[in-house]
Amino acid sequence: MKYKNEREQYEALLDVTRQLGGVHTSNELLRTIVALAKELLHADRGFALLREGTVPPVSDRGDEVKIETTGGFQREATHAMLQISGSVLRNVLDTGEPVLTIDAQSDERFGASESLVIHGIRSVACAPMKVRDRILGVLYLDWRGAEASLDQKAMEFLEALATQAAVALDNLGLAERLEAENRSLRAELGRPPELIGESPAMRCVFELMEKILPTDASVLILGESGTGKELVARALHARGPRAGRAFVAQFCGALPETLLESELFGHKKGSFTGAVFDKKGLFELADGGTFFLDEIADTSLSTQTKLLRVLEEGEFRPVGDTRTVHADVRIVAATNRDMSEALRQGQFREDLFYRLNVFTLTMPPLRDRGRDVLLIADRFVQHFTDELGLPPKDLSSDTRRLLQQYVWPGNVRELRNVIHRAVLVSETERIECRDLGLDSEKHNGRSPGEVFEDNDPPLDDLVRKIVLERLASFDGNRTKTAKSLGVSLRWLHYRLKDWNG
Ligand SMILES: Nc1ncnc2c1ncn2[C@@H]1O[C@H](COP(=O)(O)OP(=O)(O)OP(=O)(O)O)[C@@H](O)[C@H]1O
Ligand SMILES: [Mg+2]
CATH class of the missing domain: 1.10.8.60 (Helicase, Ruva Protein; domain 3)
Structure with a gap:
């Protein structure tokens, strides 16, 4: 022990607490505590081991326990160590009682004493990382060469270090869990109640909607017919800062140009046959609100030019009028046509496309x-x-x-x-x-009950697809994914490794 008196010990512990307070992930925390314990107790090597599920794993390795090496341990050596002192570690995990052995090689609690000799291990100390009644893991140190000069005081110090680490881990675990929960709650909030969906494809839509909501930027919603484009447009309005103001929708497909323009921008009496009164345009009525332009790709180039002006300058001119009208509208446009094709064929103005396309939301087909x-x-x-x-x-x-x-x-x-x-x-x-x-x-070529077709993908491809989708839906959290699929974390780990080559 480096510390001569209790005061120095106390100060060292305080310093450890301070250092642990500054870390943000459980991995970082484990690395820090191992390095500090090793240094303070002059150990040769050290590692920390966590009970699975103690904290959301930041990087699990498919092991039943999570191990943080450093402090001189190579990965292989840690695994060798688990073989040698596995039962001792398990015992500490189970009972929460620390273990100190000055002469490990003659200690029967250690499995293969010849391995201890090969690894040159002389003394071993393990302390539980315990908070309230929960044992989160074990802090392990060993000394090689000469026997360690460890006494009861040193052991108490190691226990105190392990407890500090446990408290910090517990807080961090809570923080990590809360953060994950918060993320999923936010995604939940981003989902309008009437928009049903939990698939990864729809989760992406909800997440993007969440980003779009607080902004005033234009949105272009793409997707096949009937995928919910209008529903999304309405949700963006109803849940955004313009809620409570007008939501005006105009179908732009298959309408003669003058009629559409007179709907959108209004007209002056007598400006065309049938214009017997002055008419206010929808843009004017939508002032302060949201304008939903449905089937935007079907508008004429001339109408597109006028729309561009609304987007760029917030103003337009009613048909047959000389006055300019201002309108503050958020534009949400939708189409089920292939926009790149319309652009290539010159049917859609590129500048308008880029103006509309600040955010693009693509609705996935139901299949x-x-x-x-x-x-x-x-x-x-x-x-x-x-x-x-x-x-x-x-x-x-x-x-x-x-x-x-x-x-x-x-x-x-x-x-x-x-x-x-x-x-x-x-x-x-x-x-x-x-x-x-x-x-x-x-029916995808099948009748119900029929499960196999020649061109069906092999089982492994199906498994892979399901697993990856599930993994994505849990934001990459392997523990939750394994649990929800009813497979072991180890199985999941190995499959992922296989698939990633
Ligand atoms: N995720 C969903 N959950 C529940 N109902 C939905 C969902 N998506 C769409 N709907 C419903 O399906 C119908 C079609 O949706 P909507 O009119 O928004 O589709 P669209 O993409 O605008 O179609 P189109 O391109 O033909 O105009 C509506 O009745 C809508 O309420
Ligand atoms: Mg629609």
Whole structure:
């Protein structure tokens, strides 16, 4: 022991507490405590070992315990050490009692004493990292060569260090857990209640919506028909700073240019046949609110030029008018057309595209949303039975399978219509496949119950897809992923290693 008196010891401990207070991750904390313990007790090597699940693993290695080396230990040596003193470490983990052995080589508690000789280990000290009644892990030190001059005081000091580390770990674990929880709560908040989805693809949408919400920037929503573009546009308005002001939507597809422009910008009486009054444009009515331009790709180049002016200068001129009108609107535009194609063919102004495209939200097709199909279907069943005043109904397991196998070319809108009809035609409390009236051509080529086709992906690809999706949905947290899949952390670890080559 480097410290001659209690005062010095006390000061050293205080310093350790201070240093531990400054670390932000459990790995960093373990590294710090090992380095400090080793230095303060003049040990040759040291490591810390955590009970699995003590803290959200920052980098787990698929081991049952998490080990932080440093202090002279190589990874292989740590594993060798686990073999040699595994039972001692396990004992400390189980009982919470420290172990000190001055002459380890003649101590029966250590498994293979010849290994201790090979590794030149003379003395060993292990202290539990304990907080309240929970043993979070073990702090291990060893001395090689000459026997360590360890006494009871030194052991108490090591125990105090381990306890400091445990308290800091516990706080950190809590902080890390809270942070993770906070992230998922925030994502939850970003999800408007009517927008159902838990798939990784939809989580990405919710996360991006969360970023867009507080801003005033234009948004371009892309995606196939019926994927929920308008629903998202409404949610962005209802939950953003302009909530409470007007939300105005204008469908721009298949409208003659003059009619569309007169809708958007208003017109002066007599400016064209049929303009018998002055008319205020929707942009003026939307002042302070959000303007949703649906099927924006279908507008003419001339209308696009006028829209660009609204976006750049916040002003426009009603049809046939000489006056300029100002409007403060947030623009959300949507289209199900391929924008890059429209740009290439010169049907859409590039400058307008870049103006609109501050944020692009791409709605995934329903067929890429996995089990969301069932979540949404269940919600629609409930919605329509309530609306029609019918007793509750549910979907048979064959029906559920069929819903998942169908390709949904019309996406959520089609699902909504299918469920609406099924609720009406089903005669019992259970909705069966025949009630869906789906086109059997579009079942991914399969009928329900049939599980294998020649061109089906091999099992390993399916497993890989499922595992990676699940991992993404837990933000890369392997412990949670393994738990939710019902596999061991070790299994998950090895599979991930295989797949990453
Ligand atoms: N994630 C979802 N959860 C629940 N309902 C949804 C979801 N997405 C879409 N819907 C519903 O599906 C229908 C179609 O959605 P919406 O009109 O927003 O699609 P769209 O992308 O604008 O379609 P289009 O391109 O044909 O205009 C609406 O009834 C909407 O409420
Ligand atoms: Mg729409």
